[in-house]
Structure formats: C-alpha cells, structure tokens
Amino acid sequence: MAGVTLFEKIWKSHVVASNDDALTTLYVDLHLVHEVTSPQAFDGLRLNGRRVRRPDRTLATADHNVPTDALTAPIADPISRRQLEVLNENCQEFGITLFPRGHENQGIVHVIGPELGVSQPGMVIVCGDSHTSTHGAFGALAFGIGTSEVEHVLATQTVPQSKPRTMAVTLTGSAPAGVTAKDLVLGIIGRLGTGGGAGYVMEYRGPAISQLSMEGRMTLCNMSIEAGARAGLVGVDETTIDYLRGKPGVPQGPAFDEIAEKWRRLISDDDAVFDHEVVIDASQLVPLLTWGTNPAQVAEVSGVVPEPRDDADRRSLTYMQLTPGVRFSDIPVDVVFIGSCTNSRIEDLRAAADVAAGHHVAANVRALVVPGSHRVKKQAESEGLDLIFREAGFEWREPGCSMCLGMNPDQLSPGQRSASTSNRNFEGRQGRGGLTHLVSPAVAAATALAGTFALPKDAS
C-alpha cells in the first residue's frame, strides 16, 4: 500500500461526516477572527438565535483597520472605528477572547496564532482571510474562508469542504546566499502562475525547505494562495518543535515532549503519492521582485523590466507606468513598506535592520517598518532594532496590517511607487492608483537606502 501524504493524515482525522458527493464536513480546531470578515457572520448568528459552539476554539484580534501611529491617538475614520467597536461587542456577547488595539497580544492574525503557539501541527485552522495558509508552515491544514463560512464555523465548529488535490513542491539544492524565503516563493509563483495551484494543497519539501526557519516557512505558505492554492504545508521537523517549545499555547515541560512526539509523525510518508509534483532547483534562484499587477509577474531585482508576452502583461505595464528594458536599479521608489503577515516577524525585521544599520534612507523615500504584533515589536526593541531603524531614517510604527491594504491610514497616493514586503501587488491594493512591487525585507531595506530598487550591498 502506498504511503500517505501529510494532507491526507490531517484531513482523515478531521472528517465529521462525508456527504453524498463532493462535500466533507471537516472539524475546525482553531478559528481565528478579525474585524473585517466577521461582523455580518455574528449578525447572522443573532438573527437565527445561534450561539458560538466553541468559544474555546475561537480567537479574535484587531488588525486590518488599526492605525499604526501612536496608540493613544483616536481612530479618525468613523467607519473603521465602528468596525473595531463591533468586533469588541461581538466578542463580548459571544464570549470570545479578543486582542483589541494596543493589547499586548494584538497583531496581524497570521502573526499572533503562531507566536502564541496556538497554531499547532495537525490542526485544521480557518480564518476569514485568504492568507490563513500561513499556518500551514506548522504542518497544519490552514485555509481561508468567506463570511458565510465564518458564520458556519462559529455555529457548528465545522466547515463543509470539497477535498483538494495534493501537489508536492520540492525544492532541491540550497538557496544561494541572499536568496530569502520571499524570493523562493516569488520564484515558485512565477513558475506556476496565479492559477497553477488552483484546487491543490501544496506541500513544500526538500533540502531548501528543511533549511528554512519557521519564519521563512510561514512566508512561503503565506503566499501559496497567490498561486491559487487552497493551502500550503510543510511537514513537522525539529525546527517546528523548537519554535513551539515554551510558547504560551503549548503544554509546558514533560507534557510538551509527549505532544512533540506525536507531532513528529506529521510528515508525508516517503512513498506517499501526490496528485502532482513540481521540482525546482533552489540553487538557481535569485532575489526577485514583481513588476506587474499580479504576483506571478516577477523579474530579477538586478535585471530589467521585461517585454510583455500578452495583453494582460501590457495592461500591467501601463498601470505600473513601466517601460520594458529599463533597469530596476534606475527606477525611483517613493515608499518602502516592511511589514504584513508575509514579512513582519522578528527574523524579517532582523534581516532588514542588518542592511539598514549605519546607513540612511534616501531623500526621496518614505520608509515604514511595521512589526506584525506587539510581541514582535517588543522583541525587536529588546534587540535594539528600533534604534537601528530610527537612526537610519525609517519610521518605527505600531503593529497592524498597515500598508498591505488600503483600509487604514497607511496608504499610497495615486502614482506613488512602493517596494513592499507584503503579498499582493494588485491594482490599488495599497491605495488607489498606487504602484506596488513585492520584494523581500532585505531588498526593501536596500531599496530604501538607495532610493531605487537595489540588492543589499554584500549580495550585489
């Protein structure tokens, strides 16, 4: 009998009921909630006189709308303020633990789950947010759902799902120095295209993945959705276990060793068969950026704006105000954003600070560093990273989604060009008319210093 994939192991242990055909009722171990996709779901519960089945499997945080300037400043936008208040009221009414703005555990939903140790191997984790795929880095099946499904999970602790297919994405070799997890995932999406992962759960494996830290694996799984995949996964290894040890949400002491023993079995069997396999040689990858308006439109940071291949490319070039053949190192940038659930963890901030230390942001650039959570912020400050950034001319801000999307005051103005460590370069994503280029934290920092797209000095 052929071996079993990690996906299959998790799926099988969460089937509550299989309906006649395509849908399975899957049990949800952890439901993460934020202010944007939940208000209408809570309303639905109220209308139907339903309760939250498992408040002890539900955790809420404020992230998308929170301003990232001084915590004491009131929220100027009345609609944002109202949405955050409604989250408070709903969590109160339904008995859900909430980390509101300014709370010590508050942060971007996909940063806090892992750092609190509540996102754990083997779990089914959902959230009304497509980047829930992030938590797959822990060997969990984690995927985004819509508001109707949020209501469904609140009421039943289950979600009806059609079974996805499995794809192994094997990264052989070692990534060259200067090639980060962000470059790996941009390289993967560039190859697969925005629809290449559609209908699949992608499991990342191979030597280049084993070498990645948990932060790197989260960056990778985070952007699986940009290839159209339902979820991303990495099998459990000692890196996973070491990261989780001592975290608030896991058992402490000997009880941890016991559960870790179970978690170690959460890997695909050697002879497991996937529905589809892709092999990429990581040693051939280089630092990348996106030049267009979808995350598969990638190019080398040290290269030039590519020739368009089709109408969609031409449209993207026009929107991005770019001319083929121009070197990225000759393109000035207005804003550098280091943050978002893709790249706002401590390791990301360390990488950016390494590049920034002792230098200064170029005169034409506004550079923001937005830690993913208060815990990340505190950790960074204890390492003195905030000072490095401030001295180099970066803004050091309060946690939140910030400039990843235009829902809070951190936005691009029309025509402004950004180098951003976030995950989406869609038209207007960072503010109406904004021109977004996705990059790694190291490239973002180097770009802030140079004023045009740049590689960190030691890599160029």
Added chain:
Amino acid sequence: MKPVHVVEGTGVPLNRSDVDTDQIIPSDWLKRVERTGFGRGLFSEWRDDTTFVLNDPNYASASILVAGPRFGTGSSREHAVWALMDYGFTAVVAPSFGDIFKNNSSKQGLLTVEIDEVDVTSLMNIISENPNTLITIDVANATIEIAALGWSRHFELSRNTRERLLNGWDDIGLTLRHESEITTFESHHDLEALSLRGIFDAGGHVVHYDQS
C-alpha cells in the same frame, strides 16, 4: 438563500484575466458592518474610466458577467459576491474562478459558470456584437445557452451545489441536523487537539508562566 432554478438575462463582456477581489470591491468598502449596499462599490476604481464596459449604456441592464480566466482570485472577502449581486448580477461566466470566491458565491446563490476559454471567448464575441442577446442558465441541467442562436454548453456543477441552489438550503441548518455527530466527534477529538481553554484569562492575557 433564495432557491435558484433558471437565470436569464443579457451579458456584459469583461475581457480581462485575473480579475481579483480587490478590483471587484476595493478594500475601502470592507469597513462596513452591513451586508447590503455594496453595489455602488463594485469595480469602483475602474468605473471612473468612462470607457469601462460597465459604463456602456448598451449593457446597463445586463445581469450576467462574462469574464476572463481566474476571476475572483485573491482576498477571501465575500463582499465581492455581495457587491456583484447588489449591483444586479445573477451569474458570472468565466474559464476559471478563485477557490474561495466560488465557495462564497455558492453560499449566496450567485452562479459561477465555468466553461472552456474558447467558449467564453465566443460568448464574449456574441454579446459584444449584440448586447441584447438573451442568455439562459439552467441549474437543474447545468447548461448555459443562447436559444436564439442554438448555442449551448454544459458546465460542471456538483450534485451538492446543485441541490443547495435548487432548494435554497441554509448550510448551517443542514449541518446542525447532524449535531450529534459533531458532539460524538468532539468527545474523542478534544483529547487530541488542544483548545484555548486555560491559556488566556478574561482579559486575553496569558495565564501561565510565559517563557517566550
């Protein structure tokens, strides 16, 4: 959800690929806590452009959106579905859809009709030439057709989705009919998968000694 049997109307060609949900409803609109009134936000950034197809008076009464591959990728925002429906769309026809968008649509009764790219292209040509072309989508038979031209295509529709659409079933109600199965499942599963119980106090602070 209201039952959906047959959807009939004229179509509007949106000849673009990768129409992500950020374009369908820009994030500024997501701050609202209501479920209605999103129609005004539909494609709001594109609608400023007078040449944008939704601004073409020939398509003012269209109720079926015909678009390029990978429609509705990106963010999980169900607001995209609410906006399309609030604006007056009853169906979207495209060669492929974003996963979550497709799920969200099925919960609201917005039909997502997936047909081959060549068929989508010919449909676009037909409605570009004659915006008054009447399109009929039949849920029970999973067909899309233009009776006047004898043009007809079949599309995939799982039995489950079809039944839900035809009956207008409420998913939550359906699941709760099997509540005892959930309870049984929990009785053993709770031992395996840890919950948040005991980790945080009422104020959300970590209860036990936090070594991290």
